[in-house]
Amino acid sequence: MSSNRRRNANLLPVARILLVGTLLLTVGGGALFYVNAKNEVHRNGQRKKELERELLALETKDEVITSRIAKLSSFDSLRRRQVQERDVFAKLVPVTDNLVVRLQDKVPTAGESQVRTVSNLQPAR
Amino acid sequence: MAVSSRKRAVCLGACVAFGFTVFSLRLVDLQVARADFYKVLAVEKHSTQQTIYARRGAVTDVKGVPLASNEPVKTVVIDASVIRHPDAMAEVLSRHLELPLAQVRDRLARQKTGVDGKTGPSPYIVIKKEVPEQVAEALREEVAKRNLRGLVFEQDSVRVYPNGSMLCHVVGFVSRMQGGLKGVEGVERSMDDYLKGHDGVRFTERDRTGKEMPAFRHLERPARDGATVKLTVDMVLQDIVESEMDAAIKQFRPKMATCILVRPATGEILAMVNRPHYNLNQREGVADEARKNRAIMDMIEPGSTFKVVTTAAALDAKLVRPDTSIFCEHGHYSYGGTVLHDSHHGYGDLTVNDVIVKSSNIGVAKMGVMLGDQRLYEYIRRFGFGERTGVQLPGEIGGIIHPPHRWSKISITHIPMGHEVGATPMQVVSALCTVANRGKLMTPQIISSITSASGETIATYPPVEVRQVVPPEVAEALVNALKEVVSKKGTAALAHVPGFSVAGKTGTAQKTSPNGGYEHGRYVVSFAGFLPAEKPELCALVLMDDPVPGNTPNYGGYIAAPVFSKIAQRAVRYLNLTPNPDLIKVSGALAQNEEGRRR
Numbered sequence: 001m002s003s004n005r006r007r008n009a010n011l012l013p014v015a016r017i018l019l020v021g022t023l024l025l026t027v028g029g030g031a032l033f034y035v036n037a038k039n040e041v042h043r044n045g046q047r048k049k050e051l052e053r054e055l056l057a058l059e060t061k062d063e064v065i066t067s068r069i070a071k072l073s074s075f076d077s078l079r080r081r082q083v084q085e086r087d088v089f090a091k092l093v094p095v096t097d098n099l100v101v102r103l104q105d106k107v108p109t110a111g112e113s114q115v116r117t118v119s120n121l122q123p124a125r
Numbered sequence: 126m127a128v129s130s131r132k133r134a135v136c137l138g139a140c141v142a143f144g145f146t147v148f149s150l151r152l153v154d155l156q157v158a159r160a161d162f163y164k165v166l167a168v169e170k171h172s173t174q175q176t177i178y179a180r181r182g183a184v185t186d187v188k189g190v191p192l193a194s195n196e197p198v199k200t201v202v203i204d205a206s207v208i209r210h211p212d213a214m215a216e217v218l219s220r221h222l223e224l225p226l227a228q229v230r231d232r233l234a235r236q237k238t239g240v241d242g243k244t245g246p247s248p249y250i251v252i253k254k255e256v257p258e259q260v261a262e263a264l265r266e267e268v269a270k271r272n273l274r275g276l277v278f279e280q281d282s283v284r285v286y287p288n289g290s291m292l293c294h295v296v297g298f299v300s301r302m303q304g305g306l307k308g309v310e311g312v313e314r315s316m317d318d319y320l321k322g323h324d325g326v327r328f329t330e331r332d333r334t335g336k337e338m339p340a341f342r343h344l345e346r347p348a349r350d351g352a353t354v355k356l357t358v359d360m361v362l363q364d365i366v367e368s369e370m371d372a373a374i375k376q377f378r379p380k381m382a383t384c385i386l387v388r389p390a391t392g393e394i395l396a397m398v399n400r401p402h403y404n405l406n407q408r409e410g411v412a413d414e415a416r417k418n419r420a421i422m423d424m425i426e427p428g429s430t431f432k433v434v435t436t437a438a439a440l441d442a443k444l445v446r447p448d449t450s451i452f453c454e455h456g457h458y459s460y461g462g463t464v465l466h467d468s469h470h471g472y473g474d475l476t477v478n479d480v481i482v483k484s485s486n487i488g489v490a491k492m493g494v495m496l497g498d499q500r501l502y503e504y505i506r507r508f509g510f511g512e513r514t515g516v517q518l519p520g521e522i523g524g525i526i527h528p529p530h531r532w533s534k535i536s537i538t539h540i541p542m543g544h545e546v547g548a549t550p551m552q553v554v555s556a557l558c559t560v561a562n563r564g565k566l567m568t569p570q571i572i573s574s575i576t577s578a579s580g581e582t583i584a585t586y587p588p589v590e591v592r593q594v595v596p597p598e599v600a601e602a603l604v605n606a607l608k609e610v611v612s613k614k615g616t617a618a619l620a621h622v623p624g625f626s627v628a629g630k631t632g633t634a635q636k637t638s639p640n641g642g643y644e645h646g647r648y649v650v651s652f653a654g655f656l657p658a659e660k661p662e663l664c665a666l667v668l669m670d671d672p673v674p675g676n677t678p679n680y681g682g683y684i685a686a687p688v689f690s691k692i693a694q695r696a697v698r699y700l701n702l703t704p705n706p707d708l709i710k711v712s713g714a715l716a717q718n719e720e721g722r723r724r
Contacts, residue, residue, distance in 0.1 A: 041340040042340050044340065045338060045339035045340030045341075048339050049339045056280070060197040060280070061258075063195060063282075064196065064197055064258045064259075066191075067194055067196040067285055067287075070191040070194055071287045073287075074287035074288045074289070074291075075288055075363075075364045076287070076288045076289040076291055077287070079368075095698070100698070
């Protein structure tokens, strides 16, 4: 067959196109992934910052409450309330010696009841 | 003249090459030659160093009751450069922060000249400091609701003392100085290194708008919060002592008063009270006298409580025994050209025991003469007088004990009864603790332990024995004599505690005059005692300077001893010490006798 009659066809270099395509996709995909990862890092950073802020707010709240509890339950405050709010505050009766009951540790003898004896020892009056 | 295309191409190529060469040279200049300079500039522009502030540690009592802690507060700042409605903002700030409206308006109108010479609204105007959190929160909500811009809150904290004036001289306070809070007095000062903590640091980058980019944080060293300092003081006992001392002060109106409660076996200070005192949260205008921790900073002549030292020395030197008889000259003893008197009665022969029980000046002076200058001085020093006790509080003084070569002819008769001696109340109680502790001198302790912010124990303070001052047998003999002091034949019958054997010694020292000599009718009265005498759990000193006795005799046994008794009765109940039933009956009878005698 003469050369003029040879079929004039442009063959597509499929393999090369595939190779280039794959390379472009890989590079492009990689770049997109990189950008996405970078954004994710920023987002996480912002989230971290928000959490830090929340944690600080909670710690602050905790400190405020702890401080208020300490103030309200302090001896100084209770003593003041006892004087100022005499009518509403629990009336505190001083425990004098005649109001104290002392338990005596007594070794029970055989046959004796196991119930411990109680004596209210007071100064002779 | 036509130029060939080749020449034109060469010319163009040369221009491009020259251009690139210039750019390349500039690039080399920027990246290599001046790299360091620009690197620093870039770091300055984008990188910042943030300080992470450490929280100051707390101070607590032995049971963990907070005595000093931090309270978060806010500093309200305005960026006037972004404010749109200054009048509305001024009104809101004025209402919430309780500031005059005109003052807030003035501040908001403050101008600032920039580096470029332009004048504009100031971007940083401090409106108010130390604003409580709840006020700041309410302000934030209203500002957000009304959509006002330019309000910034800065986090800060203040030191608070929940118990106000209680234990003020021990806890102390802080002051804001360059570099943060610094302890000025008390434990806040002596333990400042542990309490202050260490600030942390963070290097981070900012974007072009100045916002931090947390993803690009480099080096970070977290802050190390201050440690918690736990004291040996028990606030329940402190409350008991304070309330009883206040009641006594109301009755006798002394110039000053001190009470120290110690556990003799360990030297732990369980309570410490000084009057006058002040509120740690309101320190403005407080007199220096009120800020003084007299228990360790004040020097007094201990008076008769000091007789314990002389007697212990004479017993240890084997010059006398408890039953040795000493002639007390019927109350008038001439020595060195002066006459020494006994303050109560004139006595004839008294045993060494009775010299203590009756508190005879002449008896103890004779023991001093028997000992001699040098030996007496050595024993005084062995009991810890003339040097700091070593308690972990700032400003402690050592007192004054002159060496024998500086003594006068009559010093040997005056020093044994507690005159010509400058001692702190802490030294006096420490000396009595030595007797209670069967001759062992312990270092007084006010710090129990130090715990880091993470809960790890950094330091503990075990009891420290300084020395065995006198042998246990000598101390035991002295305890027997001191027990009799708190009996109907002694000077401190009113110090009795029902159910417990109490040992102690009264002191009534005439006040020294600033012009020399002594002031007539003005005394420092005291009582130092411990209980149970057999195995002491508590040792206390009650001291009042220049009380107004009214109908009560101006003696330690009548003014200070009853206070000791009241404190000890409540303290033993709190500490759950078991009373001796036989002694309850004895004490009852003793109380009746004493009441009858006073009537």
